[in-house]
Amino acid sequence: MKPSLAKGTRDFTSQEVSRRKYIINILQNNFELFGFQPLETPSFxxxxxxxxxxGEEGDRLIFKILNSGDYTSKVNQEDWDNKSHQKLTSQISDKALRYDLTVPFARFVAMNHGKLTFPYKRYQIQPVWRADRPQKGRFREFYQCDADVVGSESLLQEVELIQLYLKSFAELKVSVTIHMNNRKILSGLAEYAGITDKLIDFTVALDKLDKIGKEGVVKELLEREITQDSIDKLDFLFSQSNDALENLLQLKEKFAGNEIGLKGVEELEFVLTQSLNLGVDMQNLVFDITLARGLDYYTGAIFEVKADEAQMGSIGGGGRYDNLTEVFGVKNIPGIGVSFGLDRIYLVMEELGLFPEEASSKVEYLFANFGGDEVLESLKLMMQLREKGISAELYPESAKINKQFTYAEKKGINNLVFLGEEEIKNKTVTFKNLEAGEQKTVSLEEFLG
Structure with missing residues (x-):
């Protein structure tokens, strides 16, 4: 049988692994600079x-794991005959691959809240799985890099997370715009349009604006039984100005007497103003009133990060989720978090040629294999190089020198070392820089530096 990959998954070459590590190292360093501590949770x-x-759409994308053994033995026959998949799922599967890192984190907090010091700040870099339709920048297995704070309602957390985003992407040299909104504003809009009972339907449809356009959103709202009168009231959403504070002022007028809507405007105004006071360029920070993010657990600020110079959708996102641990029986632990999309960030950096030379892992020296006693001396010298943190390898067979040259060139090893009988006797090392085409002989001491 011809081998193949499961759809939506990938193998990573040594260069790709090294470049991914380059991104992760920058993110990890910044997470720790901002006071976050590492956490890992199980893959399922x-x-x-x-x-x-x-939400309804997200639940459909969870990868379920079949129970081990004869998973059909406890199935209700009537449900099986009727092919009632919703009823059958709970009978044949009680485990699933994690869909994101936030819900497992909330479960961890709920289980360990008595031992944690609040506010508790954690970062997590692990793979997640979604049964989504694979396309450019969207995979079924991908990494998330999350930073969350729980146990604080302070809006300064939002301000700090904006700083974390901007500092990290600046170091990666990816120019970004952070789109912001607040779920309280969306709740206020639902109240303003008289569709409070349709809040989830409204936000799920609105979140697709950049994919299906205004006509598509209006069509979906009608399909979700939201009246044309309500849609007409919300028409101003599709014609916002570029001035975030001006848009907030317009909302204040529409939200007169609308408590939750005004609260959302007030929160967003604070975050934008504080960010401006810290020197954030408003070109990098946009109030996007149509941003909804389709996850039900957000209750306040929501973020989405987009690359300015590449068409890639969002490369980061997050928001405030003040009620998430309640579903696990633990109340009053507010939280906020952001995620960096490692795979999409990689694709953007690759497309824009932003990876530096040092982002690729390369062997510094290849020792030519002449056989005999020279091999032992080469191994001894390689041990000394490795002690100094310099990578080196020995060609495994005593092959023709041209074959060893070809190996070095194909693998991108710049220096080929010759430690023959003459060099051993004179305590010297001969090496050739393949890139420059220069060959020199130096003393052992000089070579080891």
Missing amino acids: ENLSTLTGKY
Whole structure:
């Protein structure tokens, strides 16, 4: 059988792994500079932990794991005959691969809140799985790099997370715009349009604006039984100005007497103003009133990061989720978090040629293999180089020198070392820089530096 990859998954070459590590190292360093501590959770969770947290669409994308053994033995025959997949799922599967890192984190906090010091700041860099339709920048297995704070309602956390985003992307040399909104504003809009009972339908449709356009959103709203009168009231959403504070002022007028809407405007105004006071260029920070993010657990600020110079959708996102641990029986632990999309960031950097030379892992020296006693001396010298943190390898066979040259060139090793009988006797080392085409002989001491 011809081998193949499962759809939406990838192999990573040595160069790709090295470049991914380059991104992760920058993110990890910044997470720790901002006071976040590492956490890891299992790759799969109880299905009950994950379902009901991501909305109707998200729940459909959870990868379920079949129970081990004869998973059909406890199936209700009537449900089986009727092919009732919703009823069958709970009977044949009680585990699932994690869909994101936030819900497992909330489960961890709920289980350990008595031992944690609040506010608790954690970062997590691990793979997640979604049964999505694979396309450019969208995979079924991908890494998330999350930073979350729980146990604080302070809006300064939002300001800090904006700083974290901007500092990290500046170091990666990726020019970005952070789109912001507040779920309280969306709740206020639903109240203003008289569709409070349709809030989830409204936000799910609105979140697709950049993909399906105004006509597509209006069509979906009508399909979700939202009246034309309500849609007409919300028409101003599709014609916002570029001035965030001016848009907020317009909202204040529409939200007169609308408590939750005004609260959202006030929160967003604070975050924008403080960010401006810290020197953030408003070109990098946009109030996007149509931004909804389709996850049900957000309750306040929501973020989405987009690359300015590449068509890639969002390369980061997050928001405030003040009620998430309540579903696990633990109340009053507010939280906020952001995520960096490692795979999409990689694609953007690759497209724009932003990876530096040092982002690729390369062997510094290849020792030519002449056989005999020279091999032992080469191994001894390689040990000394490695002690100094310099990478070196020995060609495994005593092959023709041209073959060893070709190996070095194909692998991108710049220096080929010759430690023959003459060099051993004179305590010297001969090496050729393949890039420059220069060959020199130096003393052993000089070579080891």
